[in-house]
Amino acid sequence: SSLIKGNGKPDKKVMSITSKGKEELTNFLKTKTPLFSRSPLLLQVFFMASLNKEERIDYFSCLIEESKKSLSSLSKASSLIKEYSSYIDLKNNDPMYWGFTLEYGILMEKTILSWASSCLERIKNESSLD
Template structure:
């Protein structure tokens, strides 16, 4: 079976939900995938075009009175098989994180200690905000999972985000404490 890039598989996966227009796909990405998988708006339509060309989805035009026609995309059996095949493949590599705070901290001896502390405090505050976002998303999923077969899997990915964010917050606290002790 032909291999595609991860963005293609992500969009195939999104098409298994009720999101079937480019706009709905973008909203879905912004509300969920964007927390762990970045897909730009500019990637969506070319990927949809490819998916249709490859026979992985078909496009239908939807008309609503008073609104412009819109294209809706629906997976074909070939598309479902391509998604299943990709899901069953082993992971090729562990994710590599590009983290600006770690890069700056790595060279931190060239920065005033107060600036390093401020940087870490700001980062910790951002992480705490992200954690609260995850908690809100979790509640929304739990409250609206009426027979939603995907909910359990969405909660798994959300749990990962919560745990890694909590670990980063803990790391900030320990690092800040260590820097404070070094300054005394």
């Protein structure tokens, strides 16, 4: 890595990748990953009926709050991508792909938030057998 003094901008630390690291990264990028994987969250929800109603409500309430926090953080990332892109000399479309990952994260969090909110309402409205 090296430090480049910024003229009127913050200094930036430029990182570089070794040729071996580049080779490993390329191999990783060419590897097809499964779309679906095991989800601890879904496993917990699958067996959630064994918890009492208050615990189930608490679980989904916490999930909703965490999802809102994550969405708030992700919403700030778009401007960070633009800002960072202006500091570095890009020879490719990196920011577009960074945006793709950000978009995925935002859509996933919105989906989780909507789903968890729906689950919470149904739990609150269920007749209690506890």
